[in-house]
Amino acid sequence: MSAPLSNSLSPQLAPFEIDPRTGEPYLRLPPPLSHIVITPPRPSDAPTAVRLFNDPLVYRWVSTPPFPYLLEHAEDWYALVKAETGKVWKELQEASADGPLKIVAGCPVRAIRCWKEDGTDVFIGDCGFMRHTFADVADLDERTRLVAENKARPPGDPNIIWSIGDYLDPAWHGKGIMTAVIGTLMSQWAIPRMAVRVVRPSVFDGNIGSVRTFEKNGFTLVQTLPESMFVKEKGPFPAENRTQHFLEWRAY
Ligand SMILES: CC(C)(COP(=O)(O)OP(=O)(O)OC[C@H]1O[C@@H](n2cnc3c(N)ncnc32)[C@H](O)[C@@H]1OP(=O)(O)O)[C@@H](O)C(=O)NCCC(=O)NCCS
Numbered sequence: 001m002s003a004p005l006s007n008s009l010s011p012q013l014a015p016f017e018i019d020p021r022t023g024e025p026y027l028r029l030p031p032p033l034s035h036i037v038i039t040p041p042r043p044s045d046a047p048t049a050v051r052l053f054n055d056p057l058v059y060r061w062v063s064t065p066p067f068p069y070l071l072e073h074a075e076d077w078y079a080l081v082k083a084e085t086g087k088v089w090k091e092l093q094e095a096s097a098d099g100p101l102k103i104v105a106g107c108p109v110r111a112i113r114c115w116k117e118d119g120t121d122v123f124i125g126d127c128g129f130m131r132h133t134f135a136d137v138a139d140l141d142e143r144t145r146l147v148a149e150n151k152a153r154p155p156g157d158p159n160i161i162w163s164i165g166d167y168l169d170p171a172w173h174g175k176g177i178m179t180a181v182i183g184t185l186m187s188q189w190a191i192p193r194m195a196v197r198v199v200r201p202s203v204f205d206g207n208i209g210s211v212r213t214f215e216k217n218g219f220t221l222v223q224t225l226p227e228s229m230f231v232k233e234k235g236p237f238p239a240e241n242r243t244q245h246f247l248e249w250r251a252y
Contacts, residue, residue: 010097015188016108021119025089025108027188029180036177038109038127038185040089041081045111045123046074048169052125057170059234061207064165067234081128085110103156107189112168112181125168127181129190132161132200136223136246158197158251162190165201166213178213186217186249197251204229205243219247 009016016025019039026037052058053069066073089108112125131150137143153160168178190196199219203210211221227241 010093010095012092012095012097012099012102027109027184029177029184033175033177033180035115036124036180037113037115037121038181039111039113040085040109041078041111041126042123043075043078043082046071046078048123049074049077049126052167052169055170056235056237057173058167060237061204061210062165062167063202063204063229063231067232081110101193103195104193105155107185107194109185109189112177114172124172125166125178125181127164127166127178127185129162129164129185129194129196129199132163135202135229135244136200136225138228156195158195160196160198162196162199163201164199164214166210173209178209179216182213182217191251199249201247203245203247205245211245211247214247214249217249219249222246222248 009018013025016027018024019026019037022039024039026039028034029036029038050069050071050073053062053065053067053074059065059067059069065077084106085108088104088106091104092102092108095102107129110126110128111123112127113121113123115121131147134143134146134150137146150161164182166178166181186196186199190199200222201214201219203214205224215221223246224243225246226243228244229242231237231240231242233239
C-alpha cells in the first residue's frame, strides 16, 4: 500500500495529515490497520450509504436512519454533515498558528475508507460524535428539557454529554476496525480538541459487537432499559419495543 506524502501543518491542524490526491485531512488508524483512514464525508458516498442502510446487518442495529433508506435521505444527510465538518475544518485553518490550540464543536473527519494499492480508496463506514438525545429518560418533558440544555452548551463545555453513532460495511465487520476508529477519534481529536469528557452511546440488545467496540475503549455498561424504544417493522423484523443498553465513558 503506497501512502501519500503528507504536508507540514499548522499546530492547529495536528494531528491531521493531508492527502495530496484529494486535499482532504485524514487520520490514519494505527498498525496493523494503517491502510484504513478517517476523512471528511463526501457526497459521492451517498449511493454506498444507501446500500449499507438497506442491508439487514446494518439497519437491524441503528435507530436514526429512515427505512427503507433512499438516495434523497443520504443526500440530505451528506449536505448536513459536509457543512458541519467543513465549518470546523475552516475554523481550524483560520486559527492563528501561534495561538492556543482551538477547541471546536466537532470533528472534521468521520468517513472510514480503505486505501487500495492502486491509490484509490473505498468508503466502508462512518463514525460521528453527536450530542446525547436522552433516550434513557422516560419522562418526555424532562427529556426535551435535557436535550435543549445539552444542545445549548457552548463548544468545549465539559458538561456536554456526547454520543457516538457508527456503522461499517458488513464486508468489513469483525476486523477490529470500529474499535480502532473509536479509539483514534477519541484520543486524537474528541478528548483534546473538542474537550469531550462524557460520552453515553446507546446500543440495542443483541448487538454484541457494538458493545465490545465501546468496552474495549474504556466504556462501561451503566444501564439497560428493557423494551424501551419502539421500532417499526423493518424488512423481516417485526415492529417491537427494543431493549437499549447505555454505555458510558467519563474522563473523570
Ligand atoms: C457494531 C460494528 C460497528 C462493530 O464494528 P467492527 O469493526 O465489526 O467491530 P470490531 O471488529 O472492532 O470488534 C470489536 C469486538 O466485537 C466483537 N464482535 C464484532 N462483531 C461481532 C458480532 N457480530 N458478534 C459478536 N462479537 C462481535 C469482536 O470479536 C471484537 O471483540 P474481541 O476483540 O473481544 O474479539 C459493526 O458490526 C456494524 O457496523 N454493525 C452494524 C451497525 C451497528 O451496529 N452500528 C452501531 C450501532 S450502536
